[in-house]
Amino acid sequence: MLTVTSDGIENGCTDSDATNYDANANTDDGSCAFPVEQVAEEKKSSSGGSLGWLALGGLGLLAIRRRKTH
Structure with a gap:
């Protein structure tokens, strides 16, 4: 007869x-x-919003340049 006693630890993916x-488990x-x-989703890199800030900065420079020409 074989008796198996568990230690309560069940390994596996939880x-x-x-x-x-x-x-x-x-x-x-x-x-x-x-x-x-x-x-793949977890490995995607993010620009951290830097493109948005770059666009805002570019618009600001464009507005300043436009005022100087008028």
Whole structure:
């Protein structure tokens, strides 16, 4: 006869957004896998709004230049 006693630790993927989520796991073992779209979205770089500030600065310079010519 074989008797198995659990120590209460169930390793697996504990992130419910992962494709291999394990509802029985209570300790994350780093094995989570995510859809390609989600990984690509997280790696996208952001300009941090610098393009917006650049555009505002350009409009300001354009307005100053326009006043000088009139």
